[in-house]
Amino acid sequence: MSDPKSTELMEKIVSLSKRRGFIYPSSEVYGGINGFWDYGPLGAELKRNVKDLWWRSMVHYRDDVVGLEATIIMHPLIWKASGHLDTFSDPMSTCRQCKKLVRSDQAREMVEDADWFQELQRFYQQATQSSPVAVSAESLEKLAQATRKHAPSLALVRAREAVTARLLASAANNGPDWADENQFIRSVSTENAAAGLTHFPCPHCGGELTEPRPFNLMFKTHYGPVESDDNVCYLRPETAQAIFVQFKNVFETSRQKLPFGIAQVGKAFRNEVTPRNFTFRSREFEQMELEFFIKPDEAVAALAGGVASASDGAWQGTPQPDWGWEVWHKYWVEQRVRFYESIGLAREDFVEYWQKPDELAHYARATVDILFRFPFGVQELEGIAARGDFDLTQHQKFSGKSTEVFDEELRSAWAILDEPTRTALRARHESSLKESLLKKGIAGDEATAQAAAASQAYFEKLAKGHYVPHVIEPSAGVDRLILALLCKAYREVVSTDEKGKTETRVVLQFHPRIAPIKVGVFPLLKNKPELVAKALAVRDLLRPHMTVFYDESGAIGRRYARQDEAGTPFGVTIDFDTLGEKPELADTVTLRHRDDGRQERLPIAELLPRLLPLIR
RNA sequence: GCGGGUGUAGCUCAAUGGUAGAGCGCUAGUCUUCCAAACUAGUUACGAGGGUUCGAUUCCCUUCACCCGCUCCA
Known part of the structure; x- marks a missing residue:
C-alpha cells in the first residue's frame, strides 16, 4: 500500500507544495500544529478555481440547485439530532501489549467472534457448575495451552503462574473472579489485579485493554464570554446539517419545487485521531456538499404512474419525473465523475466502491465512495449517499418543527389513483419497513405492528400531499481533491544537455481550468x-x-x-x-x-x- | 494516545566537543533571440527548550513537527 516509492513521491509532492507556495504547514514558525495546513499563493488560486468550478457546475449551470452559506457554529442540539454527538465521541482503549487502538464499544463484539474467547466461555460454564468452583492448576494450564496460539498476550498465557494462583485462591471461596462470566474473562485477561481492577482482553492478542478514554472527535467551544455547561457548542464536523436545518427556509424562499438541491461549500472540523498523509486527513478541512431533495418513491409512483428502473441506464441522461431514489443516486454518481473529468482527472483514476449492505450506516440506503488512486493508497475523495428521509425526520423530531412539504399535484394524483395501485404501494412500503425493523433486532410481531402503524400514518399524509423529502448527498472534500489534483498533475521530465548532464525538471500538468x-x-x-x-x-x-x-x-x-x-x-x-x-x-x-x-x-x-x- | 524512524541554507548533501561548507535555487547586473546557458556580485541553516561542559549543531533529557504502523471514511 505504501511502498518506499510511493512514500518518496508523496515527499516530493509535499516538498514541491511548500517550495512553490501551494501548501505550507500551519503555524510553522511556532513549530507547526498537527493536522492543519495553509494554502500559499498558488494553492489559494488552485483551491479557489476548484471551488468555483464546483459551484458553477452544481448551482449556476442548473435550474434545480440553489446555494447556502451557513455558520460554522450552530445550535448544539443539531449535533444531537444528527447523531454526531453520540457517534463522534467513541471511548477508545489501547492494548497494553500489542498497542493497538480499539473502540471500546466494539471490543466486546470483536472478541466474541474469537475461538479462544469461546474456549474461555466454555471453561467458565463448566467450572461454575458446582460450588465451590471446580478448577485445578492442571485445567487452567490446559486452558492456557488452548488459547496460547491466538491470544498470546492473554494474562493467563503470559503470566500463567500469577494468574493461576489468583484464580485458584478465589475459586476456593467463590471469590469475585468467578462471580459472573464477564468478571472471569476480565480476570484471566489481567496480570496484576491490584485493588480488584481488571481489564477486558484485546481482540487482537488477548492483552490488557486500558480503561476506555473518551475520544471526542468534535471541536468543542462555548458561545458567550462565560464558559459553562449551558453554552457548550461545537464547530461543525460537516457542512451538510445546516442544509437540513435550513431546508424549510430555502424551500419557501427559493421558489423551488421538488426535486431540487441545496449546495454549500465551507469549512468543517474534526479532531481526527491521527491526521495523516499530508492534507488528506486534516483537522480543519473544507467540504463541497450537495443535498438533493427528492420525492419518496411512493409519491413518484403516484405522480408518474411508476418508478423508473435503475438498471436501464436512464441515469446517464437528463432527469425525468419518474425517477426514484435509485436512479437519482446513480445519476449523481455519474454527474460527480463527469465533474472530475472536466477538471483533468480520468475515469481510470477512480474506483467506484458501492458499500455492501452490512457496511452501510444506519441512515443510508446506499452509499458509493468515489476513491482516488493516491500514491499512498486508494482513498476516498467523495461519498454519495442515498440517505432516505433520515436527516429531515431527525430534525423534525428534535426541533419539533415540521420538515414536510406540501405537494398539490401529489394530492390530486393520489385522489384519482386506482385502488389496486394504492394497495400495492402500501403493501410494498409496509413490508420494506418491517424488514428494516427486523434488521434492527425488533421482534417479529412487534415489527409487524410497528410497520403497519407507521405505514398507515405515512400514507394518510401522502394522500393529502404531505411528505418528508428524501435526499441524495454527494459530499466531496476540497482539500482531498486538491491533493488528488496535485498528485495527478505531478510529472518529472528528465533531460540531458549537450554536455551529457542529466537534469530532472518538475512539470505540474494541471488542466488549464484549474491552473493557478x-x-x-x-x-x-x-x-x-x-x-x-x-x-x-x-x-x-x-x-x-x-x-x-x-x-x-x-x-x-x-x-x-x-x-x-x-x-x-x-x-x-x-x-x-x-x-x-x-x-x-x-x-x-x-x-x-x-x-x-x-x-x-x-x-x-x-x-x-x-x-x-x-x-x- | 501508543510504538518505530527523521530533523543542518529554499532544495540535495557535507563536516565538527572550539570559525558550519558545497552544488542547485533565489536576488541584482552583463548579453539581439526560445526551454533551469555563461560570467560577476549578493543571499540564507544546525526544529524548540533545558541540562552536562570553560565551551554543545555534536553528549543527555524534554518538547514540537514530519514520515511509517494501530484507529479514522470529506
Whole structure:
C-alpha cells in the first residue's frame, strides 16, 4: 500500500507544495500544529478555481440547485439530532501489549467472534457448575495451552503462574473472579489485579485493554464570554446539517419545487485521531456538499404512474419525473465523475466502491465512495449517499418543527389513483419497513405492528400531499481533491544537455481550468525597454480575463521552467519580431504550451479568443 | 494516545566537543533571440527548550513537527 516509492513521491509532492507556495504547514514558525495546513499563493488560486468550478457546475449551470452559506457554529442540539454527538465521541482503549487502538464499544463484539474467547466461555460454564468452583492448576494450564496460539498476550498465557494462583485462591471461596462470566474473562485477561481492577482482553492478542478514554472527535467551544455547561457548542464536523436545518427556509424562499438541491461549500472540523498523509486527513478541512431533495418513491409512483428502473441506464441522461431514489443516486454518481473529468482527472483514476449492505450506516440506503488512486493508497475523495428521509425526520423530531412539504399535484394524483395501485404501494412500503425493523433486532410481531402503524400514518399524509423529502448527498472534500489534483498533475521530465548532464525538471500538468496561473508573459530580454513595454501591454490585455504572471528575470528557458513547475499551461513571449524586426511578424507573439513545449506564432489580437475557451 | 524512524541554507548533501561548507535555487547586473546557458556580485541553516561542559549543531533529557504502523471514511 505504501511502498518506499510511493512514500518518496508523496515527499516530493509535499516538498514541491511548500517550495512553490501551494501548501505550507500551519503555524510553522511556532513549530507547526498537527493536522492543519495553509494554502500559499498558488494553492489559494488552485483551491479557489476548484471551488468555483464546483459551484458553477452544481448551482449556476442548473435550474434545480440553489446555494447556502451557513455558520460554522450552530445550535448544539443539531449535533444531537444528527447523531454526531453520540457517534463522534467513541471511548477508545489501547492494548497494553500489542498497542493497538480499539473502540471500546466494539471490543466486546470483536472478541466474541474469537475461538479462544469461546474456549474461555466454555471453561467458565463448566467450572461454575458446582460450588465451590471446580478448577485445578492442571485445567487452567490446559486452558492456557488452548488459547496460547491466538491470544498470546492473554494474562493467563503470559503470566500463567500469577494468574493461576489468583484464580485458584478465589475459586476456593467463590471469590469475585468467578462471580459472573464477564468478571472471569476480565480476570484471566489481567496480570496484576491490584485493588480488584481488571481489564477486558484485546481482540487482537488477548492483552490488557486500558480503561476506555473518551475520544471526542468534535471541536468543542462555548458561545458567550462565560464558559459553562449551558453554552457548550461545537464547530461543525460537516457542512451538510445546516442544509437540513435550513431546508424549510430555502424551500419557501427559493421558489423551488421538488426535486431540487441545496449546495454549500465551507469549512468543517474534526479532531481526527491521527491526521495523516499530508492534507488528506486534516483537522480543519473544507467540504463541497450537495443535498438533493427528492420525492419518496411512493409519491413518484403516484405522480408518474411508476418508478423508473435503475438498471436501464436512464441515469446517464437528463432527469425525468419518474425517477426514484435509485436512479437519482446513480445519476449523481455519474454527474460527480463527469465533474472530475472536466477538471483533468480520468475515469481510470477512480474506483467506484458501492458499500455492501452490512457496511452501510444506519441512515443510508446506499452509499458509493468515489476513491482516488493516491500514491499512498486508494482513498476516498467523495461519498454519495442515498440517505432516505433520515436527516429531515431527525430534525423534525428534535426541533419539533415540521420538515414536510406540501405537494398539490401529489394530492390530486393520489385522489384519482386506482385502488389496486394504492394497495400495492402500501403493501410494498409496509413490508420494506418491517424488514428494516427486523434488521434492527425488533421482534417479529412487534415489527409487524410497528410497520403497519407507521405505514398507515405515512400514507394518510401522502394522500393529502404531505411528505418528508428524501435526499441524495454527494459530499466531496476540497482539500482531498486538491491533493488528488496535485498528485495527478505531478510529472518529472528528465533531460540531458549537450554536455551529457542529466537534469530532472518538475512539470505540474494541471488542466488549464484549474491552473493557478493561466499564462506567463515574458519579454525575451529585459534590457530593451521596447520589449518590456510591449510585454507589459500584453499582460494588461490578458489580465482582466485570466491570472497572468509577468516575468522578465533570467534566461527565457529558466522562466519557462519556473512556470512549468507552477503548472502554468501557457507562455507568451514577446521578441524583436513582435516589435516589427521582420515586418510580416509585427505584433505577433510566441505561444508556448506547457505539456509538450510546442510553440506557435500568432497575432496578439488572437490571444484572447484563443485562450479563453481553453481556460473556461 | 501508543510504538518505530527523521530533523543542518529554499532544495540535495557535507563536516565538527572550539570559525558550519558545497552544488542547485533565489536576488541584482552583463548579453539581439526560445526551454533551469555563461560570467560577476549578493543571499540564507544546525526544529524548540533545558541540562552536562570553560565551551554543545555534536553528549543527555524534554518538547514540537514530519514520515511509517494501530484507529479514522470529506
